Amino acid sequence: MTPDELLDALIRLRKAAVGGRRVPHKPLLLLWLCGRYSTTGSSAVTYAEAEEQVSRLINDFGPPVVSAAAQRQRAAMPFVHLERTLWDLKDGEGHPIGPDAPERGKWLRDRGAHGQLHPEVELLLSDPGTLISAVRLLLDQHFTPSLEALICSGAGLDLAGLEESAHPVVPPKPKRPRRSGFAEEVLRAYAFACAMCGYDGALARNPVGLEAAHVRWHSQDGPDDVSNALALCALHHALFDLGVLGLTADLRIRVSGLYVARNKAGLAIDALAGHPLAAPRPGKPPVDLTFVTWHDRQVFKDS
Incomplete structure (x- = not known):
């Protein structure tokens, strides 16, 4: 071999x-x-x-x-x-x-x-x-x-x-490349703020701690479109991909029943439950429910 x-x-x-x-x-x-x-x-x-x-x-x-x-x-x-x-x-x-x-x-x-x-x-x-x-x-x-x-x-x-x-001596096989400009487009669509908590931090003019999150993962054939994405702070992006956070059909935030926290910062995640996602700017599409359904079945850790 x-x-x-x-x-x-x-x-x-x-x-x-x-x-x-x-x-x-x-x-x-x-x-x-x-x-x-x-x-x-x-x-x-x-x-x-x-x-x-x-x-x-x-x-x-x-x-x-x-x-x-x-x-x-x-x-x-x-x-x-x-x-x-x-x-x-x-x-x-x-x-x-x-x-x-x-x-x-x-x-x-x-x-x-x-x-x-x-x-x-x-x-x-x-x-x-x-x-x-x-x-x-x-x-x-x-x-x-x-x-x-x-x-x-x-x-x-x-x-x-x-x-x-060491550097990889055998390059990985080509995968479907991410669309150039996708992350910038998503962050602009959500006015450079987290769609869940509103965090909008920047260092000088550069956003920090904000990321473009796929709802249906890129590796699982999720398209690089605003309709399959959210602007999220780094914390909520990680929790969304882990299945701690999810979405309802009317685009409200869900929190896994398996999630536990003791202090004020951790309990702030529980407080997100039921809150509506921030809407994208006019002219930009909200998250497509097809991708919400995928995330609910494939990622979200329900109780």
Whole structure:
């Protein structure tokens, strides 16, 4: 396997449709395995070791599930179904476990299931440039930029440290480029103020802490249009992408029932619930409800 072939394999990860929702389970398992390999020199792991940490990543950065039992064992699906061109999965006696095995944590724990990326994959990832390219590709294709640092932290990846010591030697495959001028257009449409809290800070004449946020993520085929965007302060942008904040059909702010806070600053988020979004300037479209529905199903962490 060459570096190009590895990146092609990551691009071609099969993504099963689960109720029409995005399924970032395999990318998150792979990112966690990359983190494990970069810190320990091996991706070998038992399901019992991986279950809690990988399930937490999927709960934090994937679509919500209501069942507590499902939340605890969300790692089972990618552990079983990750492509065998990348991954070797066996039981406690060394017998291969096929991709038709049950997606159940208890079944995998009882059989001592353990997996490891193929030696040729690990050898490629031993080159920092290839590792950076693989991580960047997975982040770019499945998530949104405001989440990258949080995902890397949860996966045990020091991407900034890797990038200081090496440059990607294998450029990531081209992705759909963001439209030039998109961010400026969105900020102007909302008069350089957060559509949720009204923050409009600037340093001299330059806005600071304000960002153009996609409602339907760019990586998930969200268009670079004002109708799919909000001007948000950095805090509310991060909370919106994490699913703490959402929108109703009449464009009022929702706050996840899972969100908790104790002090005045944290409780200010709860106080946003029910407030209307600021409208864009005349002549600019409000957020399209199609994208609001996507965010509600795919990102917002309802109680």
